[in-house]
Amino acid sequence: MWHADTVTTPPSGLRERKKQATREALREAALRLAVERGPDNVRVEEIAEAAGVSPRTYNNYFASREQAIVAAVTAGREAGVASAVAARPAGVRLADAVTEAVVEQYKNTGGREREVLLLITTRTPLLDAFLDTTADIEPPLTTVIAERLGGAEAPTARVLAASVAAAVRIALEGWLRPAGNAGFSESFGAGGLVVPSGSLPDRLRAALAPLAPAFDAAERRIQP
Amino acid sequence: MWHADTVTTPPSGLRERKKQATREALREAALRLAVERGPDNVRVEEIAEAAGVSPRTYNNYFASREQAIVAAVTAGREAGVASAVAARPAGVRLADAVTEAVVEQYKNTGGREREVLLLITTRTPLLDAFLDTTADIEPPLTTVIAERLGGAEAPTARVLAASVAAAVRIALEGWLRPAGNAGFSESFGAGGLVVPSGSLPDRLRAALAPLAPAFDAAERRIQP
DNA sequence: CAGGAAAACTGCGCGCACGCAAGTTTGCGT
DNA sequence: ACGCAAACTTGCGTGCGCGCAGTTTTCCTG
DSSP, X not given: OOSSOOSSOOOOOHHHHHHHHHHHHHHHHHHHHHHHHOXXXXXXXXXXXXXXXXXXXXXXHOSSHHHHHHHHHHTTHHHHHHHHHHHSOTTSOHHHHHHXXXXXXXXXOSSTHXXXXXXXXXXHHHHHHHHHGGGGGHHHHHHHHHHHHTTOSTTHHHHHHHHHXXXXXXXXXXXXXXXXXXXXXGGXXXXXXXXXXXXXXXXHHHHHXXXXXXXXXXXXXXXX | OOOSOOSSOOXXXXXXXXXXXXXXXXXXXXXXXXXXXXXXXXXXHHHHHHHTSOHHHHHHHOSSHHHHHHHHHHTTHHHHHHHHXXXXXXXXXXXXXXXXXXXXXXXXXXXXXXXXXXXXXXXXXXXXXXXXXXXXXXXHHHHHHHHHHTTXXXXXXXXXXHHHHHHHHHHHHHHHSOSSSSSOGGGSXXXXXXXXXXXXXXXXXXXXXXGHHHHHHHHHHHOO
């Protein structure tokens, strides 16, 4: 009786449950240790031990220490966006459905996650890993978009999904970076003093807005 | 008053020349050794030695062995796309300018690079590294697009550039992967035996086409 | 319910990526 | 021309990512 089912129905077995349990144990252990003693003073061996598995097994779940820590914050966001899109009524514009689904999904930044994000921001590799997680929403997004579009054009759904992921990444980066870090701010001339942070939903909408015409055109192709 | 020059004018000094020379020496050494004895039988120490620097210095230029090898194929493609876009007359649609620039830039797959690509395809980590290089075109593309759009909307140029990079990546992936590798081919039903490769320009155009409306709308915003 | 196949866990070992703290080279001002 | 400051290089050490091969656990079928 789970609400808007995830797109891919995993072959529910006892095996899969154990895997998910181990995965969750690992990422929570990683986050807890990182918060307790600072991200740099966490050995992989300790994370594995805290989760009750061997270090080698830890590496079967996460390819880097940063991934494990960040996964505790972004867990299940991939499935969340996809199901949120699928939950919208079929009448609304696909662009709006996607935008609202994304905004809603990234609204979960109010609990303890707020302080964790602050911690992440301080360590560059952690921030990079966090931004990389935006790519995870691409496969499920591709699936739901392909469903709406009827599956005519081969690469359209993938391109749109990837573009959304990129836009989300840009929004998050602009929101979290100290601004003017990577020598990128010189594009806009003498304005000076752009608002440093702003609200995340606004940034997400602003980043996704340029893509709306592409979604509209893709939809129009299937239902003139 | 610089013509079709690269967008970022590097502070030409003797220092910079040496750096570029070292970089080129490293990537060519990496490629040569990889071709000669197979990508797996190349130690980082050997690449560094062949280029006349220490292994530690090698890692100041490339973050991974795969990057060094792949860089020999994709060298200068970032600047190439940007200048190719800038070279188009100001009258044409931005979407067309970008598309043609990309197609033209990736047409350089006819020399020795053809066999190298075949080599790359065989080793998964190498292919991944190669696909990752598509992200390198994003910064210069952002700059040229921002110029054409007048710099009004903050994130629009970045989002469009990132979307183009993602589309190129998707096109390349579809072109190079044996198809049906990553459990993705099930989108197309019982057809079976889709053409394995196809032409790269066609794939690029097909992947970029869905983005054209977004470019048009962005252009229309600045010149109604 | 038994038994075999598939999948996951584990120990071992090898390079490798990168921080740090010297040492060395380039650039620039006077 | 000289010398200082900034940039680049280098050696060292540490932890880590992952391929490989063997063992243990889960799954499915007769």
